[in-house]
Amino acid sequence: MFKDVAFGQYYPTNSPVHRLDARVKLLLTLLYVAAIFFIKSYFGFMLTTAVLIIIVALARLPIMSVLKSVRGVLFIVVFTAIINLFFIKDGEVLVQSGSLIITKNGVHTTIKLVLRLVLLISGASLLALTTTPVQLADGLESLMSPLKLIKVPVRDIAMIMSIALRFIPTLFEETNKIIAAQKARGACFDTGNIFARIKAMLPVLIPLFINSFRRADELAFAMDARCYNATDKRTRFKKAKLGWGDLIAFVFIAGYFTVILLDRYYFRTVGIDIDSMIFGELL
Amino acid sequence: MPAVEIKNLNFIYSKKTPFEKRALQDINLTVEEGEFLGLVGATGSGKSTLIQHLNGLIKLQDKKRSSVVVNGMSATDKKSLKKLRFEVGMVFQYPEYQLFEDTVAKDVAFGPKNMKLDKDEIDARVRRALEVVGLEYDKFAERSPFDLSGGEKRRVAIAGVIAMQPKVLVLDEPVAGLDPVGREDILSLVKKLQKEVSPTIIMVSHNMDDMARLADRIVALKDGCIVANGTPKEVFCDRKLIEDAGLDLPAATRIADKLIARGVEIPSDIVTMDALSAELGKALRSRITVAAKANDGVSEEDENV
Numbered sequence: 083m084f085k086d087v088a089f090g091q092y093y094p095t096n097s098p099v100h101r102l103d104a105r106v107k108l109l110l111t112l113l114y115v116a117a118i119f120f121i122k123s124y125f126g127f128m129l130t131t132a133v134l135i136i137i138v139a140l141a142r143l144p145i146m147s148v149l150k151s152v153r154g155v156l157f158i159v160v161f162t163a164i165i166n167l168f169f170i171k172d173g174e175v176l177v178q179s180g181s182l183i184i185t186k187n188g189v190h191t192t193i194k195l196v197l198r199l200v201l202l203i204s205g206a207s208l209l210a211l212t213t214t215p216v217q218l219a220d221g222l223e224s225l226m227s228p229l230k231l232i233k234v235p236v237r238d239i240a241m242i243m244s245i246a247l248r249f250i251p252t253l254f255e256e257t258n259k260i261i262a263a264q265k266a267r268g269a270c271f272d273t274g275n276i277f278a279r280i281k282a283m284l285p286v287l288i289p290l291f292i293n294s295f296r297r298a299d300e301l302a303f304a305m306d307a308r309c310y311n312a313t314d315k316r317t318r319f320k321k322a323k324l325g326w327g328d329l330i331a332f333v334f335i336a337g338y339f340t341v342i343l344l345d346r347y348y349f350r351t352v353g354i355d356i357d358s359m360i361f362g363e364l365l
Numbered sequence: 366m367p368a369v370e371i372k373n374l375n376f377i378y379s380k381k382t383p384f385e386k387r388a389l390q391d392i393n394l395t396v397e398e399g400e401f402l403g404l405v406g407a408t409g410s411g412k413s414t415l416i417q418h419l420n421g422l423i424k425l426q427d428k429k430r431s432s433v434v435v436n437g438m439s440a441t442d443k444k445s446l447k448k449l450r451f452e453v454g455m456v457f458q459y460p461e462y463q464l465f466e467d468t469v470a471k472d473v474a475f476g477p478k479n480m481k482l483d484k485d486e487i488d489a490r491v492r493r494a495l496e497v498v499g500l501e502y503d504k505f506a507e508r509s510p511f512d513l514s515g516g517e518k519r520r521v522a523i524a525g526v527i528a529m530q531p532k533v534l535v536l537d538e539p540v541a542g543l544d545p546v547g548r549e550d551i552l553s554l555v556k557k558l559q560k561e562v563s564p565t566i567i568m569v570s571h572n573m574d575d576m577a578r579l580a581d582r583i584v585a586l587k588d589g590c591i592v593a594n595g596t597p598k599e600v601f602c603d604r605k606l607i608e609d610a611g612l613d614l615p616a617a618t619r620i621a622d623k624l625i626a627r628g629v630e631i632p633s634d635i636v637t638m639d640a641l642s643a644e645l646g647k648a649l650r651s652r653i654t655v656a657a658k659a660n661d662g663v664s665e666e667d668e669n670v
Contacts, residue, residue, distance in 0.1 A: 093383065094383055095383075259457065259463075260462070260463050262417065262422045262455075262457065263455070263457045263460065263463040264463065264475075265422060265450065266420055266422060266450055266453075266454075266455035266457070266526070267450075267475055267476040267479060267525060267526065267529065268447060268450055268451060268475075268476055268479030268480060268529070269475075269479060270447075270479070284465065285463075285465045285475065286465075288465035289462055289463050289464065289465050292462075292511070293462055
């Protein structure tokens with residue numbers, strides 16, 4: 083039960099995608115997200131979907147694990163879709179009843195918006211699904227290291243991040259234990275109004291805080307005892323190295339990005355309209 | 366009527382994910398009223414999962430096939446769930462980490478308050494619970510639980526559970542992390558609790574000496590299955606089983622084994638220090654008699670000559 087939270091969304095399958103360097107994955111995810119905002123044509127969305135399916139297949143993830151992350155934002159997707167569908171009033175009218183007008187333009191915008199959001203979320207979730215939180219923190223630290231030049235304490239930030247990530251499962255486990263213990267003494271957390279519920283959480287929160295401070299103290303001692311010093315130059319136990327897989331992944335996503343840019347800025351100027359080539363009269 | 370009756374209990378963590386783990390497998394277990402049951406098994410063998418089923422903290426996964434009944438109450442019955450929780454006192458590992466109130470008396474009163482008892486009854490129960498665990502009410506009631514020593518905190522936590530006067534008391538490693546004196550204190554307290562508050566005790570422990578001494582019956586778990594179920598003598602005399610289950614022998618049994626190997630004539634089913642010293646005394650006395658007889662024989666011969 084708590085394993086779901088303990089490892090974030092991480093879904094271990096030891097695929098080539100999982101083995102990619104976290105830094106590369108971070109950058110490529112950014113590139114992917116940027117690409118999505120350049121898409122204007124249905125061809126672009128189809129291409130993106132294909133790219134996404136290829137990555138999911140390579141990562142050996144069940145498609146449900148990706149869609150699960152979409153479910154989290156389903157409300158926003160549906161809400162914006164409805165707003166767009168009814169409030170875009172220019173273009174050819176398709177349906178009209180009273181003051182409700184649905185236009186062709188509105189339908190197109192809505193479909194594209196939904197596709198954009200779904201592809202964005204599922205693409206970003208791939209990063210979390212194939213990279214452990216610790217790898218992510220290390221990757222971020224490495225990517226942020228140029229900021230050291232302007233005296234940003236990158237190492238401290240990274241250490242804080244790793245410690246926080248490290249203790250999420252511990253805290254979660256402990257919360258469960260305390261909840262179980264207080265439930266065993268007849269505590270009830272799911273009845274009464276909001277104030278009653280907040281008050282009912284006190285027997286959980288107080289021990290949790292006290293134990294956290296105790297643990298923080300112990301951790302500080304333990305780090306001190308091993309001469310931790312964030313300012314000194316520190317070496318790494320696991321050094322991330324770029325491999326061939328990283329290069330291939332980069333070429334793949336960069337190629338995809340280029341096609342999206344071409345589709346947006348070039349193809350139409352030379353008279354190629356892939357959308358009408360595929361869908362013809364449908365649009 | 367047995368105090369606890371578990372039938373065909375199965376439990377799988379993180380079902381249908383890569384983290385899936387089978388914690389319990391076809392557990393059938395009955396605990397009679399008045400019994401002291403020792404639950405042993407290596408880390409991850411399913412002990413904690415099992416005991417949390419007893420008061421409905423973990424829900425049954427297969428309600429059709431399996432059942433957990435405590436004093437006639439089903440753990441699946443939502444209506445009697447609260448009553449069940451008051452019937453089964455649960456002392457978790459390191460219970461002192463669950464203290465939260467600003468005074469000892471208030472913390473001990475948490476359980477009885479949730480039982481919706483009236484104020485006088487709550488006060489009486491708090492007084493009695495503190496007394497039973499050996500903390501003087503007038504001295505401790507108004508102190509903050511966070512200022513107490515480790516052993517005292519644990520007593521307060523135990524008092525918080527027995528203030529509900531449960532019929533069945535479940536203790537998960539109640540002596541973990543205590544010094545030798547604290548351990549003895551808590552163990553004799555558990556025995557006392559069985560006499561005065563909760564007749565049925567289920568105790569989880571890794572210490573086989575304690576188990577051999579206290580438990581009427583020992584149940585050993587391994588990978589979610591019951592691999593042994595019998596009196597301490599029965600369980601600890603099956604050396605192969607003990608090894609398979611990844612368990613220890615009590616110190617007394619280990620000493621007895623070594624002594625037998627060296628030719629001391631004592632029985633091989635010794636599990637407690639008391640039994641060991643008694644048997645050793647017997648063996649020693651018989652040796653002295655034999656030696657004395659031999660001596661007598663020698664002196665008689667001397668006289669004859």
